[in-house]
Amino acid sequence: MDDVLYRAIADPTRRAILDELVDRDGQSLFELCGRLVMKHNISSSRQAISQHLEILESAGLVEVKREGRYKFHWFNGEPLKAISERWPSKE
Amino acid sequence: MDDVLYRAIADPTRRAILDELVDRDGQSLFELCGRLVMKHNISSSRQAISQHLEILESAGLVEVKREGRYKFHWFNGEPLKAISERWPSKE
DNA sequence: ACAACATGCAAGCCTGGACTTGCATATACT
DNA sequence: AGTATATGCAAGTCCAGGCTTGCATGTTGT
Numbered sequence: 742m743d744d745v746l747y748r749a750i751a752d753p754t755r756r757a758i759l760d761e762l763v764d765r766d767g768q769s770l771f772e773l774c775g776r777l778v779m780k781h782n783i784s785s786s787r788q789a790i791s792q793h794l795e796i797l798e799s800a801g802l803v804e805v806k807r808e809g810r811y812k813f814h815w816f817n818g819e820p821l822k823a824i825s826e827r828w829p830s831k832e
Numbered sequence: 833m834d835d836v837l838y839r840a841i842a843d844p845t846r847r848a849i850l851d852e853l854v855d856r857d858g859q860s861l862f863e864l865c866g867r868l869v870m871k872h873n874i875s876s877s878r879q880a881i882s883q884h885l886e887i888l889e890s891a892g893l894v895e896v897k898r899e900g901r902y903k904f905h906w907f908n909g910e911p912l913k914a915i916s917e918r919w920p921s922k923e
Numbered sequence: 924a925c926a927a928c929a930t931g932c933a934a935g936c937c938t939g940g941a942c943t944t945g946c947a948t949a950t951a952c953t
Numbered sequence: 954a955g956t957a958t959a960t961g962c963a964a965g966t967c968c969a970g971g972c973t974t975g976c977a978t979g980t981t982g983t
Contacts, residue, residue, distance in 0.1 A: 744844060750915075751842035752971080753835060759919055771929065789972055791930075810929045810980040818921030824841075825916045828850055830909030843941080862959065880942055882960075901950040901959045 746820050749800035755793045757781040759802060762816035769811045770794070837911050840891035846884045848872045850893060853907035860902045861885070 750756055754777075761776055762768065768776070774790050777783040785793075794814060797803040801820045806813050841847055845868075852867055853859065859867070865881050868874040876884075885905060888894040892911045897904045 747842050747844075747847065748970090751838050753838075754971085756838065756918075763919060769929080785971090786973065787930080788932095788974085792971075812930070816919070818919050821915065821919060821921045824912065827847075828854060828907070828909050828912060830912045839940095845941085860959080876941085877943065878960080879944085879962095883941075903960065 743823055745796075745800040746802070746823060749796050749802055750821075752793065752796075754783055754785060754789075755797055757783055758790070758793055758797060759816060762803065762814060766815050767813050769813055773814065834914055836887075836891040837893070837914065840887050840893055841912075843884065843887075845874055845876060845880075846888055848874055849881070849884055849888060850907060853894065853905060857906050858904045860904055864905065 750759070757777060758773065761773060761781070765776070770787065770791060773794075774787050777785070777790065794803060794805075798805055802817055804815045804817050806815070841850075848868060849864065852864060852872070856867070861878065861882060864885075865878050868876070868881065885894060885896075889896055893908055895906045895908050897906070
């Protein structure tokens with residue numbers, strides 16, 4: 742189901758991660774952790790963030806590219822279209 | 833926060849309720865329960881649905897009008913705009 | 924080769940939240 | 954007035970999921 746999508750954006754930390762990636766695409770895990778603490782007052786462990794990224798990835802909201810010992814992350818808003826297409830939000 | 837919104841649509845039963853209200857606006861609680869069983873194979877108790885409606889209401893996604901012993905529900909997609917406005921989903 | 928660095932894996936804890944159960948309230952009908 | 958109908962309230966159960974902890978793996982640099 743599209744369950745993964747809605748579950749993915751249900752968590753405030755994950756939404757902050759998406760915000761961060763929109764602001765600066767292609768960050769590594771460590772980079773993300775640092776910036777989340779700085780700009781969003783999020784003090785979760787590296788593992789926690791890593792797990793969040795897995796969930797975002799399985800929802801298709803984040804795309805990943807492995808490069809040596811680094812793993813870089815990109816935002817992808819495509820799946821979100823399903824939401825606005827599902828319910829009318831007339832102007 | 834806008835937390836209530838994302839929490840509201842995180843649950844599959846609540847999304848089905850929204851679908852149902854879009855399909856036929858102004859349903860009462862009992863009406864909704866019946867139709868959810870018929871069309872969506874959801875077999876939650878009346879109280880469960882009632883609790884879901886409270887959550888949807890607090891997120892502004894459902895509006896309510898009390899009339900005698902009935903309580904009618906309407907869908908409101910307005911709050912959903914916040915999602916598409918928050919993250920780019922370029923075409 | 925060895926150490927530092929970046930990430931992955933797995934198991935356990937613990938709170939939130941979905942659901943049920945039982946009773947209460949309020950409105951309509953006869 | 955009494956009964957059926959439509960909904961509300963409150964307490965308790967139970968499980969998903971977010972987080973931590975500890976260790977393993979893989980990569981870069983000296």
